[in-house]
Amino acid sequence: MSSTYKYQRPALTADCVLFTVDGGALKVLLVRRGREPYKGKLALPGGFVKRGETAVAAAIRESREETGYGIAERPEDCGIWSEPGRDPRGWVVSAAFWSFVPPEAVTGGSDASAALWVTFDEATDEPAADEMAFDHIDILWEAYRRLTISARSGPIGFRLMPSVFTLTQLQEVYEAVLFRKFDKRNFRRKILGLGVLRRENGKQKGHQRPAALYSFDHEKYENLRSKGIGFEI
Amino acid sequence: MSSTYKYQRPALTADCVLFTVDGGALKVLLVRRGREPYKGKLALPGGFVKRGETAVAAAIRESREETGYGIAERPEDCGIWSEPGRDPRGWVVSAAFWSFVPPEAVTGGSDASAALWVTFDEATDEPAADEMAFDHIDILWEAYRRLTISARSGPIGFRLMPSVFTLTQLQEVYEAVLFRKFDKRNFRRKILGLGVLRRENGKQKGHQRPAALYSFDHEKYENLRSKGIGFEI
DNA sequence: CCAATAGTGTCTCTAAGACAGTATGTT
C-alpha cells in the first residue's frame, strides 16, 4: 500500500477533436506544432494532464490555451490511445475527446495561436492526412465515427447552433455533419415534431424573404436526450 | 525532446466490465480484493498497464489472470476515469472497457480465483453497491449504459451466444440485457428478417418439443454491422 | 391423454420518404 509501484508509468496526454460547421462544411480545429516531435506538422489540440485534474479537464484547458476557442459542452470520449511507439518521445498514452464548438467561435479565436479550422475532407484526404502528427489522423476518424452515431441518436443542435437560428440553418448543419441532403418538408416535419424548438419573435434579416427564428427548449431537449429517443431523419 | 517530462506521471490501470447472460439474468464478473486498499471489497477485474502493451491488451490480460475467463471479442471503450482522489494510493488513472463473455465460460473459470458472477441487479443495488472498491460502481453503470446502446444498434448475438442456439434462447438474452420482454412472433420476424442467422441441422435436446437450432452467419453479420443498420425491436 | 414448449399470420398504426406548388419578402 505504498504510493510507489514497481511498474513504470506512462506520460498521460489529453487530445481533443473540436468540430464545427461553417459555410456548409464540417470543420475540425487543428494546430501547427511549434516544437519537436513533428514540428511544423498538424496535430489535434491537447497536452499533458496535470496532477489534480481530470483528463477531460485537461482536454478543455489545453484546447483553450492552444487555440483560444472555448468548448460549449462537456467533451465526449474518443477512446484511449496507447499503441506502443505512437509517440517518439517514449511511453505516452492519450485520452481523446471530441466536442462541438458553435459557429460564433470560429471567428473568435485568439489571433496569435497556431490554430486553424480545416474542413474534415481536407484533413482526412491525402496529402494533408500524411501531414498529421502522431496517430492523430486515426483519432480524427474515430471522432467522426462517434459524431455521426451521436447525430443519428439525438438532436445535436444545442451543441453547435447559435442561440437563435432558422430551420434552414439547422438543416444545413445536419447535412454538413452527415454528408447527405434532406428533403426540406420532411426535415421540418421531423424536427418540429420532436417538440424541442421554441419559436422566437422577430425575423431573420436577409436579402430575400426573412425566415422565422427558433431556439432550443432546454428542458424538453434534456428530457428527450435522457429518454434516448431515436432520431433518424 | 528528451524522454523525461517536467510533469508527474500517473499510474495507469485497465479495468474491464465483463457481462454475460445466465439463467435469464444479466451478470457481471467481479473479484474480491485480496489486498489493500479496499481489501475484501468487490472490484472489477483489472490491473496496471505494462510498458509495451496497449491498455486494451492489459484489460484482456488482467481479466484472464484474475478470473480465468477468456474474452470472446475485443473489449469496447468504457471511458477514462481520472477523478483526483479516486484511488487512495495516489494518482491512478484507469482506462475502462466492457465486453461480453459467452455463457459457456460462466462455468469454466479457474476455481482458485476470487472471481464471481453477480447479477447486475445485485451489484448495483444497495447494499452491495457500497461494497464496491474505488469508483467501480460508476464504471459499472457506464458500461451498462454503453451495453444497451450497443444492443439497440446492432445484433449483439455473436458476442454472447453459444455457437449454436435456439431462437428462444436468443430472445431470453435480449430480454435479460434490455430488461424488457418481447413478443415471440415479433421477435422472430425481426431477427430472421435481418438475414444473419443460419439454420443448423439437428434439434435441441429437451423434454418437450425440441426447437430448431441456429447459428450466426459471420459474413452477413459483419456486413450488417459495418452498414450500421438499426436494430430496434 | 396431458403437459410443456415450439412455431405461425394478420391487422393497425406510426413514421420515413418521395413529391410540387404557393407565399412573402428584396431589389
Added chain:
DNA sequence: AACATACTGTCTTAGAGACACTATTGG
C-alpha cells in the same frame, strides 16, 4: 416585375407492436 428564399400537404411504403391459436415432442 423579377428574383430569391420561406413555407406548406398528401400519398405510399416499411416496419413496430398487439394479438391467439396450432404443432410437436416427452412423459
